Amino acid sequence: MIMNNIYRLFLLxxxxxxxxEPNVEFFEGKDTEKAEKIISSDKTKLLFDFALSAxxxxxxxxxxxxxxxxxxxxxxxxxxxxxxxxKKKKKLWSKVAxxxxxxxxxxxxxxxxxxxxSQKQPIIINDPYSDHRFNPEIDRKTGYKTKNIIAVPLITYxxxxxxxxxxxxxxxxxFDGEDLKFAQILSTYAANSIENALLYxxxxxxxxxxxxxxxxxxxxxxxxxxxxxxRMSIYSYLIAREMGFDExxxxxxxxxxxxxDIGKLGVPDRILLKPSKLTDxxxxxxxxxxxxxxxxxxxxxxxxLKMGANIALCHHERYDGxxxxxxxxxxxxxxxxxxxxxxxxVDALLSRRPYKEPFGIDEVVDFVxxxxxxHFDPKVVSAFLRIIPQIKxxxxxxxxx
Amino acid sequence: MIMNNIYRLFLLxxxxxxxxEPNVEFFEGKDTEKAEKIISSDKTKLLFDFALSAxxxxxxxxxxxxxxxxxxxxxxxxxxxxxxxxKKKKKLWSKVAxxxxxxxxxxxxxxxxxxxxSQKQPIIINDPYSDHRFNPEIDRKTGYKTKNIIAVPLITYxxxxxxxxxxxxxxxxxFDGEDLKFAQILSTYAANSIENALLYxxxxxxxxxxxxxxxxxxxxxxxxxxxxxxRMSIYSYLIAREMGFDExxxxxxxxxxxxxDIGKLGVPDRILLKPSKLTDxxxxxxxxxxxxxxxxxxxxxxxxLKMGANIALCHHERYDGxxxxxxxxxxxxxxxxxxxxxxxxVDALLSRRPYKEPFGIDEVVDFVxxxxxxHFDPKVVSAFLRIIPQIKxxxxxxxxx
Numbered sequence: 172m173i174m175n176n177i178y179r180l181f182l183l184x185x186x187x188x189x190x191x192e193p194n195v196e197f198f199e200g201k202d203t204e205k206a207e208k209i210i211s212s213d214k215t216k217l218l219f220d221f222a223l224s225a226x227x228x229x230x231x232x233x234x235x236x237x238x239x240x241x242x243x244x245x246x247x248x249x250x251x252x253x254x255x256x257x258k259k260k261k262k263l264w265s266k267v268a269x270x271x272x273x274x275x276x277x278x279x280x281x282x283x284x285x286x287x288x289s290q291k292q293p294i295i296i297n298d299p300y301s302d303h304r305f306n307p308e309i310d311r312k313t314g315y316k317t318k319n320i321i322a323v324p325l326i327t328y329x330x331x332x333x334x335x336x337x338x339x340x341x342x343x344x345x346f347d348g349e350d351l352k353f354a355q356i357l358s359t360y361a362a363n364s365i366e367n368a369l370l371y372x373x374x375x376x377x378x379x380x381x382x383x384x385x386x387x388x389x390x391x392x393x394x395x396x397x398x399x400x401x402r403m404s405i406y407s408y409l410i411a412r413e414m415g416f417d418e419x420x421x422x423x424x425x426x427x428x429x430x431x432d433i434g435k436l437g438v439p440d441r442i443l444l445k446p447s448k449l450t451d452x453x454x455x456x457x458x459x460x461x462x463x464x465x466x467x468x469x470x471x472x473x474x475x476l477k478m479g480a481n482i483a484l485c486h487h488e489r490y491d492g493x494x495x496x497x498x499x500x501x502x503x504x505x506x507x508x509x510x511x512x513x514x515x516x517v518d519a520l521l522s523r524r525p526y527k528e529p530f531g532i533d534e535v536v537d538f539v540x541x542x543x544x545x546h547f548d549p550k551v552v553s554a555f556l557r558i559i560p561q562i563k564x565x566x567x568x569x570x571x572x
Numbered sequence: 573m574i575m576n577n578i579y580r581l582f583l584l585x586x587x588x589x590x591x592x593e594p595n596v597e598f599f600e601g602k603d604t605e606k607a608e609k610i611i612s613s614d615k616t617k618l619l620f621d622f623a624l625s626a627x628x629x630x631x632x633x634x635x636x637x638x639x640x641x642x643x644x645x646x647x648x649x650x651x652x653x654x655x656x657x658x659k660k661k662k663k664l665w666s667k668v669a670x671x672x673x674x675x676x677x678x679x680x681x682x683x684x685x686x687x688x689x690s691q692k693q694p695i696i697i698n699d700p701y702s703d704h705r706f707n708p709e710i711d712r713k714t715g716y717k718t719k720n721i722i723a724v725p726l727i728t729y730x731x732x733x734x735x736x737x738x739x740x741x742x743x744x745x746x747f748d749g750e751d752l753k754f755a756q757i758l759s760t761y762a763a764n765s766i767e768n769a770l771l772y773x774x775x776x777x778x779x780x781x782x783x784x785x786x787x788x789x790x791x792x793x794x795x796x797x798x799x800x801x802x803r804m805s806i807y808s809y810l811i812a813r814e815m816g817f818d819e820x821x822x823x824x825x826x827x828x829x830x831x832x833d834i835g836k837l838g839v840p841d842r843i844l845l846k847p848s849k850l851t852d853x854x855x856x857x858x859x860x861x862x863x864x865x866x867x868x869x870x871x872x873x874x875x876x877l878k879m880g881a882n883i884a885l886c887h888h889e890r891y892d893g894x895x896x897x898x899x900x901x902x903x904x905x906x907x908x909x910x911x912x913x914x915x916x917x918v919d920a921l922l923s924r925r926p927y928k929e930p931f932g933i934d935e936v937v938d939f940v941x942x943x944x945x946x947h948f949d950p951k952v953v954s955a956f957l958r959i960i961p962q963i964k965x966x967x968x969x970x971x972x973x
Contacts, residue, residue: 222623222624222627222761223623223729223760223761223764224729226623226627226729226761226764226765226768227728227729227730227764227767229768229771259873327628328624328625328627328628329628359624360623360624360627363624363627363628364627366628367627367630367768370630370772371771371772371775374772374775374776374779375775376873376874377779377874377875377876377877378775378778378779378782380872380874380877381779381782381783381786381874381876381877382782382786384868384869384872384877385782385783385786385787385789385790385831385834385868386786387868388786388790388834388837388868389786389789389790389837430786433786433789436789436790436837439841440840440841440842441841467785467786467788467789468785471781471785472660472777473777473778473781473782474778475778475782476778476781476782476785
């Protein structure tokens, strides 16, 4: 009977957060309302809500933000900081910690956070200024007064330690055993989500760098630069986003774009490296890099490679049908190739080449406008024109070659 | 007061599953034991345990297995099947469903599962044989008698539907509203974990295919085959695992290995494509592909690329110091390069080349034994010799060129 009540409260408690009303009748008691009120703000509910929402996030900043927020709510404390273990640097880092704006780094064996990390032990300190591990330096810098601290190692369900979470200044009273229990439960969920997010971000970074490095390698003989490939792929991403494609598609385009010229490795040295103007026949041979690229990337199940194949084949097609290799026109050209065609040309114009100085952004805008409907798809052009400020930022960040 | 009790039960309940005993005294009541008994087998506990363990898994099969297991436990039913939505095929698939051994595919709008998927609505059917959506075909095939069914859409916290989970034959009585509530809560956790696992597997597949495709592209002129790169990278992985390296390292090696020869794209056509024997000077030029490859991959923060740089540079070094480009000896050669050196040569021997027939596996074993301590690291050789059965399986799967 007591269990039955607990279940009821537990279920009532969860239901409004997670679920649409199911199509089956369920609770029908007079005490429903009362029970809901009692329980509506409780910690269990917060914990459940945290576990659910955190496991749905993949971006590390969002996971950290959500974790810190729920940690403060559940433990009823003023501040929460999360320190993440960087295996390579052998340091703990934190982005938004202790009221400081900068990212800070800690040694894994110093201070309270270091103690918790190296001992894999939680700790409650209700009188920090008399604890030798406490560093009052940051209080001095920020003018904040640390009154009490709870710190718990972030250990995943499978036993990997990924960092430490710290709560500062309980709003009423001092941290106690119940706080500790809740902190530890939350910390396991948080650690799982943090580990997932870190892994996800590492894989994404790896993927990006591999694509760009190998694409540039493929253009080894053609002296394309790393930054050109990064910039043109970011422009492609930004234009696609401005055109309303979903984030997943834009992200795939960003990874596919750098591969547009890999077919050049099929072009013989005598043509690719010829210092003088190509004959008509040589130029025809050169144009085949679109087909070679397509052959390298085609027939894959992987979206990025499918997209890459289309881009390799069609990034020299023109909207007016005067491009190569097939002379496709307008919407016959896959949209990913129409976007990359513009992004690639724009970045080439903005760059220094052996035969030309870099264009200014205004000259590029004029050129692109003039080519709207000729070389370029007018819809792509108009999206590009709307994001000039973002293009300028990319140029600032990666420089002009 | 009632809340307080609930907390206590809740906490007692969670503690033994998740946590090592913390270093702070906590519960000290006489009723602890009794409360623990009452609660120890309850569904809340199972749900928490499921949420925690599922979010720590990344492999889709493990997630599905764990989900089905907990679903049966929590709902006290005989069987559970999970159907996953394949966006590309526009079908729902299930690996271990309904007592059948094979993977099955369903239309997204047919039967009970299709109904739940397309309507995004849970359902309880306590008399399936009189329900027009029920397909008795599978019962007929398997000899199983379906008595009642609960089916719930798998919808992530962020609202994406990833499939349907179905429970069959409640062990006592019929499925009711409480089952439905628990099923729905579990389904959200499960959906988050399933989505994560699917994404992870897609990214891994993408990464692998990009590396191999671009590596092969880089060797375009050298006619290396796709399958050679796949096989030699699997051999490298298997040898590393047999040598006791951790899974993460072995997996990175598998992705780095195919890049060993990308430096060949820096070698001029007249040498790389020369049909006759190279002069000494040309051979020296050819050897530079190790350095070109290193230059392409070096100075990265990414582990796979760091490893790839070492492999590119050192895969033609020999254990006895007679290799190139530097004539490194024994342990001076990075272990990843010592492994790849053997894997690459082994697969070349096993393959048909313009100038030779494929060796049999016994001939290869003899050759490798003879070269132990000369060309190859004896530790790598002995690991290789222990995994011959696995090498044979790879050969069977990918064929000899």
